[in-house]
Amino acid sequence: MFPKPLPSLTPNTAAYESLPMVKPTGFREYDARWFLGKELNLMGVQAVGMGLGTLIGRMGVKREIVVGHDFRSYSASIKMALVTGLMAAGCKVRDIGLAMSPMAYFAQFELDVPCVAMVTASHNDNGWTGVKMGAQRPVTFGPDEMTALKKIVLEADFDLIGGGSLLFIEDFAGRYIRDLTERPKFSRKLKVVAACGNGTAGAFAPQILEKLGCEVIPLDAELDYTFPRYNPNPEDMKMLHAMAVAVKEHGADVGLGFDGDGDRCGVVDNHGEEIFADKIGVMLARDLTKVHGPSQFVVDVKSTGLFATDPELKRLGATTDYWKTGHSYIKRRVRDLNALAGFEKSGHFFFNAPVGRGYDDGVVTAIAVLDMLDRNPTKSMAELYAEVPKTWGTPTMAPKCADEIKYEVVERITKRFQDMRDHAQRVADHAIVDIVTVNGVRVTASDGTWGLVRASSNKPELVVVVESPVSEKRMRDMFKAVDAVVRENPEVGEYNQTI
Template identity: 30%
Template sequence: MTPELAARLVKAYDIRGLSPQELDEAAAHRIGAAFARLTGAPEIAVARDMRDTSPALAAAFARGVREQGAAVVDAGLGSTDYLYYVSGRLGVPGAMFTASHNPAGYNGIKLCRAGAVPVGEGTGLEVLRAALTEPAPAPAGRPGGSREVALLADYAAHLHGLVDLSGLRPLKVVVDAGNGMAGLTVPLVLNQPELTVVPMYFELDGSFPHHEADPMKPENVAALKERVRAEGADLGLAFDGDADRCFAVDERGEAVPASSVVALVAKRLLAREPGAAVVHNLITSRGSVEQIEEAGGKPVRSRVGHSFVKALMAEHQAVFGGEHSGHYYFRDFWFADTGLLAALHIIAELSSTEGPLSRLVDGLKRYEASGEVNVRTPDPAAAVAAVERALGDAAAQLDHLDGLTASFADGSWFNVRPSNTEPVLRLNAEAGDAATLAALRERVLAAIAQA
């Protein structure tokens, strides 16, 4: 494989590309062998999603692992958080074959060390990238074995043990699985007698015949919003392709901001453990950070990205972590992300109140937010510098933890940061009212356009 293709395939957080054009069985085999050598573990767990290329890629990866003398724990079909559960429970490294929210033509691998500790740039992915361009390693003297495990029911039971579901009031929940792995895991986890689950697109189908399994795009949750209103449901939930992210919709069919979910879950967990740390990425609403502090928590600010959030959670033994992208991390789930556990917290909190979800969410929202605005630009770094030149002098505070964050005296702020995977600049902004937000957003976009 050429260095250019290896660099395109092995990204900052995972391995992902067109399959089989970029990620084929030969590459998966090479990565499996390299991962076995990297971890030195006697066993490695392998799980896969419903994409057409996943079984062959997972099998090729497993051959590479076994040729290096390590055994394979075949966990079968599952979500990414199921693979994390297997890794945590068995104490083995893991590989999940999925391209998450990407279109049908893609596939990829998410990797972790024992205990669901993430493998990213600087913690192993750079070694695997290099291995793709080097001569194939010689097999070990004796190949490793293989065994199958069926732990989906145990995974569901573990989630149930982390949220008190006793005394739930009757609720109707519409769930859009997007033909992804939530179609397998949701029936196991939301099988509570008080819950009426209305399924949408639960059939496992890697061609995604209804819509892409990417709930961050508004067009992909339009059908869910309509169904929630039509059913008179209390709540709607949407999952991405590998079901590690969860997005919520209230009874009006309005999207629930991820920052509101961060505040909701953090307050629930801090009620059990006052004074605990909660990690949030720097895009999270300032209102959510304020509520973490008011609940007695210690907010810890992180760069965007699961590897950064998980590392800080482990360092601070944080009880919870959240991101604007719908990733929610739990200390009692090996600091890993699980969308269904977040969903259980939303359901439990809604059940404990008499009003609708919209009233609960409105009580968590304090500022107007832009959402993530993506701007294509040939030189994102130069665009960030141009924004700082244009607006930096007016800011009360600047920092460069992740791109550029500028905070102003009136409480408004923005962050611009380059994408890790494409020539795109990502803008997020927040202000006390819609007019201030709109003006700030336009000033930043104008500076980017002039770069």
């Protein structure tokens, strides 16, 4: 009988080493994230593995699963604790070793295994750990599965049938690299800055781009789990600025930045201009529609309004569905609508056949960007970007807000904006013409300027994004108005970055 996990234990005690600790808030909307030692211990990880194996069986899925881990000092230990739990629940485990998250997703197809558990905290600060999970390739768990997993784990309602096994897959990285490089090289000679933030992508992304014929300038590609320069997060302006400096220093055609577990990609053009990922999505949607004909796309509510208003996308017959932010939500929506691709402002891009297999892979995204450049041999990245209608947008900004209260805070903010609209109050001196509540609240003013507030799915934060098609001043005015509503809630702390 495995004991029920406790929400907290004191480190360096007998109880900490004898009982499982799993903080309930670590079960997020579509994956799991905990701060190791304070919210989760190794016995707690075992409980998560037992719960995952139990859930897989109860879903009627074959208990076979791929596991991998990112490059943090503790990730391999977390993975092995997870594996012992999975095996106790009767799972046959295929261990691909050190990997980016998309390598684990690829392994589901390559090894013909239905389930995946990737140990990673993605771009979260050092000290965090987590698991990205799925049992229906190419999609990963959503709220229903995560709620079921949480219940099983916290109640210790395990099916400990035993009979599990572990098989290590030797040189799986070579199979992944061959899958992406056994294709024609780029016909255009491209000089590329490959920024990895000292995360896991440094072991894989630069060599893949080199094999495709690029001249690669690696930037922070040495693996270092302390992340000495900046967090490997292509939404973080520190990373984008470092990429911009390197692009200008080396005269590169483009800068490509990968997050901690390699499933996201950020872009800097040849002038060192940081292009937010949603604008890259507009550019890729244009390019892919020219190649594949009128196509359906999915984007998240944080993304630019250009997907709906861009004259070129309209002319090409592209249609776009705005959906909930989160890699699991967009991935599932792309599958359900049979869309050609899905784009998130965070840099998670999902390419369906014939471009990809439906899951998010930062290296596949980088290749799609380079294919776009290759198909436009007389144009630079900056020139392609200049063809996109101008808008003024903020980066993704994240004020602190505790996991236990953040969703309630967003409900209050949503009601506040709805009350303003119902009483004909103005936002930033303009009438409110639309409010979208599919994921947080996105409020749009009469001139098309909009602001979004939502709860982060994987950190104790809110998320704020603002965009204006009119001017930088209107963007700043809207941010001031949105932030004033946010500040009505004393539980909200300082931003990680702001304008």
